[in-house]
Amino acid sequence: MPNINIDNLKHSQIQIKDGGKIIVLDTGAVIGPEAEAMLQALHSRSVGGLQSHLKILSEKGPDNFMKNFYVGYGHKSIGDCGTASIFIEGVSMLASKAVQDWPLYSGQESSTRYVDFQTQPFKNPAGTKEGEEILEAYRKFYIEALEPTKEYLRAQFPMRAGEKEGIYAKAIAARAFDILRGFLPAGSTTNFAWHTNLRQAADKIMLLRHHPLVEVRDMAEAVEKALQTAFPNSFGHEQYKNTENYNKEWMEKDYYYHDKNCPEFKITNNSINMDLLPREILANRPMKTELPKYMAEAGTLQFKFLLDFGSFRDIQRHRAVVQRMPLLTTEIGFEKWYLGELPKKISSKVGIFLKQQEEKINKLNVSKEEKQYYIAMGYKISNRLTGNIPALVYLSELRATQFVHPTLRRKAKMMADSLLELFGKFGLVMHLDKEIDRFDIKRGEHDIVLK
Numbered sequence: 001m002p003n004i005n006i007d008n009l010k011h012s013q014i015q016i017k018d019g020g021k022i023i024v025l026d027t028g029a030v031i032g033p034e035a036e037a038m039l040q041a042l043h044s045r046s047v048g049g050l051q052s053h054l055k056i057l058s059e060k061g062p063d064n065f066m067k068n069f070y071v072g073y074g075h076k077s078i079g080d081c082g083t084a085s086i087f088i089e090g091v092s093m094l095a096s097k098a099v100q101d102w103p104l105y106s107g108q109e110s111s112t113r114y115v116d117f118q119t120q121p122f123k124n125p126a127g128t129k130e131g132e133e134i135l136e137a138y139r140k141f142y143i144e145a146l147e148p149t150k151e152y153l154r155a156q157f158p159m160r161a162g163e164k165e166g167i168y169a170k171a172i173a174a175r176a177f178d179i180l181r182g183f184l185p186a187g188s189t190t191n192f193a194w195h196t197n198l199r200q201a202a203d204k205i206m207l208l209r210h211h212p213l214v215e216v217r218d219m220a221e222a223v224e225k226a227l228q229t230a231f232p233n234s235f236g237h238e239q240y241k242n243t244e245n246y247n248k249e250w251m252e253k254d255y256y257y258h259d260k261n262c263p264e265f266k267i268t269n270n271s272i273n274m275d276l277l278p279r280e281i282l283a284n285r286p287m288k289t290e291l292p293k294y295m296a297e298a299g300t301l302q303f304k305f306l307l308d309f310g311s312f313r314d315i316q317r318h319r320a321v322v323q324r325m326p327l328l329t330t331e332i333g334f335e336k337w338y339l340g341e342l343p344k345k346i347s348s349k350v351g352i353f354l355k356q357q358e359e360k361i362n363k364l365n366v367s368k369e370e371k372q373y374y375i376a377m378g379y380k381i382s383n384r385l386t387g388n389i390p391a392l393v394y395l396s397e398l399r400a401t402q403f404v405h406p407t408l409r410r411k412a413k414m415m416a417d418s419l420l421e422l423f424g425k426f427g428l429v430m431h432l433d434k435e436i437d438r439f440d441i442k443r444g445e446h447d448i449v450l451k
């Protein structure tokens with residue numbers, strides 16, 4: 001059995017002001033991220049090769065090099081050459097989305113499909129009793145609905161011959177969590193990891209510190225402190241007033257996107273130049289294979305559609321397309337799919353419950369950004385998504401499979417159909433899941449369980 005000695009590792013840990021914590025992982029590597037960045041940067045000034053760079057590293061260490069050349073002279077690309085893993089725990093779904101709103105985000109987050117949210121803390125930025133009551137009413141609903149929903153699902157999709165009880169039970173639970181996540185507030189806390197190079201971390205923090213949500217600003221401060229502790233020579237860049245003011249202004253005024261008249265689904269712009277998409281390359285692509293990236297040069301297609309916030313959390317992770325960060329409100333309404341999946345005795349009461357919650361949310365004395373914490377994830381947002389052909393084909397094929405949440409799957413299928421309608425005549429093929437609406441117990445096998 002492999003044995004890793006982790007006792008002497010010094011992870012840099014910082015508490016976030018109002019709860020939650022940041023941990024920068026110490027991997028115990030002899031050559032850490034800063035040293036690795038230095039080794040690569042030495043290539044730019046000498047042809048001695050790695051052996052000679054290693055000699056310099058062993059004699060001098062990376063500290064001064066990173067302080068002078070990376071931070072001091074601003075050779076930003078050196079910071080691309082070392083990476084770190086930051087674990088962010090106990091923050092709201094809104095805070096994790098803020099970090100993930102980045103074309104180079106890498107990392108993983110707790111899944112609402114496999115994690116039971118009955119005891120997860122909910123963030124209450126108003127700090128009031130009224131706020132707490134709204135959040136705890138969601139929890140009560142989630143707890144009370146969980147078992148009856150599972151029962152209802154078992155009756156609809158009985159176990160088939162040859163299926164294993166353990167896997168079947170997980171598939172039923174995953175489906176119940178898929179339904180009940182619609183009634184969890186966006187202020188539910190989650191854990192996620194952010195694997196980033198040193199430069200991207202600094203660039204992203206530069207924006208997060210001006211985020212409209214206090215929680216995100218506090219998280220950004222804690223991430224920066226933890227990174228400064230872990231890599232004192234690579235963080236602590238000088239701040240320039242004009243840049244800070246500019247970022248602050250657009251983050252305050254224009255970060256969130258909200259169109260209460262957003263159509264159910266519509267193509268709102270098509271700048272694709274078909275002359276730049278060779279027919280045989282579109283036509284000959286096998287399954288699970290991506291189109292060549294150069295095809296992005298042909299232009300972009302823009303979609304506007306309604307999607308519940310729960311499913312936005314999933315689609316947002318597609319980094320090769322551009323998506324605005326939507327403001328979560330109750331204005332566009334609640335996604336009917338969640339209501340239709342509940343057992344009748346619960347669904348008949350849920351309309352009144354949501355109405356009461358809405359009235360209480362409207363009375364809270366907080367900004368529209370902070371109201372998001374109290375809004376259930378089944379409410380719809382307006383999504384504007386712009387992407388090139390390779391990125392859109394990848395996204396719609398991946399998300400139109402039977403393993404994807406039904407509300408997202410439906411929109412992904414609409415995107416796939418639009419792509420076929422527009423570009424099928426030019427050779428585009430789409431490899432789509434044929435068994436799109438079947439309840440499949442394979443969902444129960446997708447959990448990550450340690451043996």
Ligand SMILES: Cc1cc2nc3c(=O)[nH]c(=O)nc-3n(C[C@H](O)[C@H](O)[C@H](O)COP(=O)(O)OP(=O)(O)OC[C@H]3O[C@@H](n4cnc5c(N)ncnc54)[C@H](O)[C@@H]3O)c2cc1C
Nearest residue numbers: 103104107108109110111317318319320394395398403404
């Ligand atoms: C069923 C299912 C369950 C999942 N469960 C979880 C979960 O529990 N937790 C979790 O954290 N995640 C989960 N995910 C999310 C998943 O890990 C991916 O983050 C998400 O699907 C985005 O897809 P992607 O990273 O494969 O590619 P994309 O980000 O869509 O990228 C598409 C392609 O473009 C490339 N690319 C990436 N960024 C760019 C860029 N900026 N410009 C150009 N090209 C780029 C990629 O390398 C890839 O080749 C799940 C996904 C699915 C489908």
